[in-house]
Amino acid sequence: MSENLTLPAQQGSTDPTPTETLLEVKGLTKHFPIYGGFPIKRKVGAVQAVDGVDLTVGVGESLGLVGESGCGKSTTGRLITRLLAPTAGQITYAGQDITHASRRQLAPVRSEIQMIFQDPYSSLNPRQTVGTIIKSPMEVNGINPEGGREKRVRELLELVGLNPEHYNRFPHEFSGGQRQRIGVARALALNPKLIVADEPVSALDVSIQAQVVNLLQKVQQELGIAFVFIAHDLAIVRHFSQRVAVMYLGKVVEVGDRDSIYNRPRHPYTHALLSAVPEVEISDESESRERIRLAGDVPSPIHPPSGCRFRTRCWKAQDKCATEEPPLVQLSGNRAGHLTACHFPEDPTTEARDEDVVLDPALKALEEDQD
Amino acid sequence: MLQFIIRRTVGAVVTLFLIGAATFFLFVAAPSDYASLACGRDCSPARLEDIREALGLNLPVAQQFWDFMSGIVVGRDFPDGHCAAPCLGQSFYSGDMVWDTIMDRFPLTISLTVGAMVVFLTVGIGAGMLAAYRRGSAIDKVATGASMVLSSFQIYFLGPIVLLIFVYSTGWVEDPKYVPFTDDPFGWLAGLWIPMVVMATIFTAQYTRMARASLVEQLAEEHVRTARAKGMPKRYVFFRYAWRGSLIPIVTVLGIDLSSLLGGGVVTELTFSLQGIGRLAVDGAVNKDLPLTMGVMLVGAFVILLLNILVDIVYAWIDPRVRLS
């Protein structure tokens, strides 16, 4: 539990294969204004949903975005696809600045960046057949694949594991998992280079989730499509993503390759998040993990804490954390590309500590009584 | 809350002004004017000019509008006397002060609409509640069926039938008439209950169905189930938890219905030959009586806006989420 910044380098040079950058996001910010006041309504504040996020996604790479509600991961996804216009910052796609690109300038890029949504029920038009749903992106973009659009749709249906005969069926004739496959087929219709998947499996039953995860993984690996995979389920993100960014209240607090984030996390929030994941104990040997119980909920993004935003729930917070915002940097001993925004980082391990970190007052009281 | 009321009041004043302007200029733009109507068939240009001058119609339109609107606030002087604020001008046709005429007729219209409202709110919501409480029972089926049939009973259809049966054929009831409530409450009710009930019928049917649907929806809410899971008795949960939530859509629709309610009042007055605001509105339009029409429009709009603010206050009373946001 020391803030030592001089750990010996751990295989620092074997960084993940540097790939060509497909998407780069710098200082990405989205504030949703709040209006109010009297007698004339004016802007009285803003929900700081995303506040200065830097990210890169390589060609064919899968970047996981994790965090709890209000951390801005979904908003970030929508900004990348330009479904929302950013308040500030820069989005560069394949070398082209698309931050403020007009509709027309955006058109060719739009077909290359696709989105898969969380709810397979509301994201498909119930009055259109599956064929029409999957075909429409091609129509909108005036794309005429060889052999016609219908043939392409049938290929896509087969690719995502649906029967091509179902071309003329309506979404309500399908189960949740199958609908999500339709959503995947629609996203693939334009041969995208990047897919933003916003909680693509969280609305599905456990036994169905794996079907969709496997499908997405197949798509990613076989077609070489880059993914921004947004989810709150840390185990699924780990399974799917080569690199992972952890977000908290509109900021990236830690980003790095999968192994660094899950086995050598430095940010206290990453530690807390990982330790909170309930895991099935399949054997006694499952190594004992650290136990961190935070107090309270995530603060409101309307009035985020000053300095480090996590400090109000952090057990290591000191005065410095309130006044100085920690930069997102590579701490000594961390691998290249593993960046942490913390003044007093934790040791890079997730193993059990001598003493649990229990900040929740009710838990503390009860546990002291029972000891 | 206070801020909310102030804001709504300011909004209402602006709305009233806009309604006044729209009515005034539409009226002026209409093809025939009152002066030529009053002047008669053998009208000389000089006589027409006299009439126009007497009525103030010779002034620029903007000036006329300004005179009218400012009169509401500060009063006006006419050749035959002062008209104190709120002054709605002098009727072209009768020469009476419009404000006095409206105040004379208004109690009847208010009695009718408020009376009908009391009838349809109590009977409608009551029947809807009963139907929802005993969903699927005979009571539910009767209430639902009756409301289906009654919701097509328009005032101008039901009114004459009721008059024919209860007044003209059997003579069980006297011809509807207006007696001021302050003079004789029983006479007031005896004179007006038939128009009230006739007017309320179609609304009752609608509110029965709405209250039932809204309650059935509320009863399926999770917080209602929680209340039952706490061991609270069925009736308690129904009245405390489900009922309160079910009022929200009802109040919403009531707010929208307010204007059609006033419209229904007009139709009812005409059906039962009662001398209320409705009759005035028709007279104003037929006689090209600009001040009278303006007065009726503004007073009507004022009442509707006032009730709308009341509806919003009721909202806040029902739902603390509205109150505290």
Place this chain on the structure above:
Amino acid sequence: MTTLTKTEDAPAPTGPESFLSVRDLRVQFSTEDGIVKAVDGLSFDVERGKTLGIVGESGSGKSVTNLTILGLHNPRTTTIDGEIVLDGKELVTATEKELEQLRGNKMAMIFQDPLTALSPYYTVGRQLSEPYRKHTGASKKEAKDRAIQMLEKVGIPQPKVRFDDYPHQFSGGMRQRAMIAMALMCDPDLLIADEPTTALDVTVQAQILDLLKDLQQEFGSAIIFITHDLGVISNMADDLLVMYAGRAVERGSVKEVLRTPKHPYTWGLLSSMPRLDGDIHTELTPIPGAPPSLLNPPSGCPFHPRCAFKDKVSGTLCTDVRPPLGEGRDSACHLTAEQKQTIFIDEIQPRLR
């Protein structure tokens, strides 16, 4: 066609430690589309002070079972057969009045989404005090004191002030704490928690789960914990019941069921979810197909259309005969005990690494 209609013979009444006992429970709803067999021959016991986990997907009948225990089903459209005995009292045949005396008092429930499960129209304090006053006859003042004490116990800061707040003024985690406080107001012997943390963030979930465990130690209630999340159940429960299509398919202690599962459905659940420390190169093994419609459940073993191992069972046993679930540690599957063991060790366990 099913040749055995009543395969789960009701075992003999169990000892006094079994505080809640459900025997051969059948719950059917009549809908416009037909009869939904939501629960079909379910038996289980809950011991005092212990936690029974019920795990299953949507439509497995886990939530229906618990609404039925509380008697919160719609009596017009629901038919119930079987026995539910709570501390010696038969609940299926109990009158509404008798159930009202028990609900919120001897047995209480925590629902999934505290935002919709608490009334937006009344203060948190009022909603907490209400059942206490009804069941104990306490005065308004006494109920308020008790409510403030409970709010403090579950970790609501400034409970005296928050007593007068409305639920929408609480954060998600605080609301669920208030919900727990409400359920514990009358010190219930049985607490039913239906997906109590599913709507919460993961760090808040961890707080709430630990809180429930600690409170159980203090209050000694029996808990039925319903969830779809095996990780959560692994941390919470003593015993585990796996439900599929309205039936229990596997039962045992949590350790037994999660470490040496014996039913192909349990295997499927375990190997379709990734682990935080699992091998990232192991592909997930999903269960093919989708959960069945309860309007027309499959004949025989309800899992047979999705089962990868039905070929190992001779003849048409899986499609024709419903496999029984015996008492204690058992799984409702036609595979032999040796088959189950070899399949698990050879095929399933390697996937869980």
